[in-house]
Amino acid sequence: GQQVMQIPQYQHVQEGEDFTTYCNSSTTLSNIQWYKQRPGGHPVFLIQLVKSGEVKKQKRLTFQFGEAKKNSSLHITATQTTDVGTYFCAGPPAWPLGGGADGLTFGKGTHLIIQP
Amino acid sequence: NAGVTQTPKFRVLKTGQSMTLLCAQDMNHEYMYWYRQDPGMGLRLIHYSVGEGTTAKGEVPDGYNVSRLKKQNFLLGLESAAPSQTSVYFCASSYRGNRMNTEAFFGQGTRLTVV
Secondary structure, eight states: OOSEEEEOSEEEEETTSOEEEEEEESSOOSOEEEEEEOTTSOEEEEEEEOSTTOEEEETTEEEEEOTTSSEEEEEESSOOGGGOEEEEEEESOOTTSOTTOOSOEEOOOEEEEEEO | OOOEEEEOSEEEEOTTOOEEEEEEESSOOSEEEEEEEETTTEEEEEEEEEETTEEEEOSSOTTOEEEOSSTTEEEEEESSOOGGGOEEEEEEEESSOGGGTOOOEEOOOEEEEEO
16 A cells, blocks of 8 residues: 555645645655646656755755654645645555555645635 | 656546656666655655666656666556556656765656546
């Protein structure tokens, strides 16, 4: 099954409100990546977090990696209509792969819907 | 700058038919991947390749075969399509493997419907 669980599945916000999505894992992650997918589009890489407690910012987006490296979050301040899409977290291969396997295990994503 | 190109973009198959999805990348990446995306399921890894001539199974490999005869191309085959394979298929590539902390670049996707 999925190594990373992502919540919420859907989030409706008014334009200008903040938005947060969370990823949780039962096991320690060596790293976590975040991707954005616009409606009808393909996933696009946003950022990668590697260090325990790491915080990275990209303009209005703030990414955090938990101290135990089991959880991560993406926070968007003052959402804009251009933020619409699905945000995915992704970690290293999950069971029964693992070991030397490659690829990413994706969370199910959070769909951000913005009402003007 | 084409990046990762998938063909075809859309396809409708009848149950039992076969087809091949083509993925081509022009970034000289060693690693290539095939994912499928279903509503509410996120993306799931089907097969991947760590270099020319090598392939490996991902999370959901059953019913699919792959080949990587050239570094720039990664083919995904369905020998006998089933309705359960109706999905959006994404190809991706990366310079080094995801375990070595490199981002993946995705193609535009192929929307496949099996009737």
